[in-house]
Amino acid sequence: SQELEQSPQSLIVQEGKNLTINCTSSKTLYGLYWYKQKYGEGLIFLMMLQKGGEEKSHEKITAKLDEKKQQSSLHITASQPSHAGIYLCGADSGGADGLTFGKGTHLIIQP
Amino acid sequence: GAVVSQHPSRVICKSGTSVKIECRSLDFQATTMFWYRQFPKQSLMLMATSNEGSKATYEQGVEKDKFLINHASLTLSTLTVTSAHPEDSSFYICSARGRGGHYGYTFGSGTRLTVV
Secondary structure (H helix, E strand, O other), X not given: OOOEEEEOOEEEEEOXXXXXXXXXXOOOOOEEXXXXXXXXXXXXXXXXXXXXXXXXXXXXXXXXXXXXXXXXXXXXXXXXHHHXXXXXEEEEOOXXXXXXXXXXXXXXXXX | XXXXXXXXXXXXXXXXXXXXXXXXXXXXXXXXXXXXEEOOOOOEEEEEEEEOOOOOEEOOOOOXXXXXXXXXXXOEEEEEEOOOOHHHOEEEEEEEEEHHHOOOOEEOOOEEEEEO
């Protein structure tokens, strides 16, 4: 079965600073999804990556998928309090099994 | 864009009772519905997968007689937690996928279940 490892598990960043969250898969990724979640609430879709070397950006968040399609990074530039939350990466195996999620990264933004 | 409506958002029930959670796809046909559970400070764990008109497929360790899933139509799937116990208290969230994988994976807003 596919496993996803996210790092770091938690992150405290001063407002305005940049940060990076990593997601490593035990198998080649068919698709990699990034979501943001506030605890006890639903998931907010951020980005989906499918092609090796692909990079997507939305506002101050950039996500990349490496050429081998086994690792993805999420980078936030000039962090803001609104960026605080839990960031989850989800792997699509290409079958009918739904997404497999990493354990999440808890991001805290300090003013 | 694709929207999945999940109700209720919060529910408190007594031990031994049953609780039904609904997920509706509002603007697309959800041929596949995935049900996840999330314990505090942990990630989402897939419980079961259901395809419209078929029996659900449960992940290892998930009791199918306890977590009844119905996916009778292309826009509605339900999860019923039967004879709930305090250890069933958790955050339950559904994810719908359209025909051919259209709309990717659209998540509901989740249900916080507390069994007292």
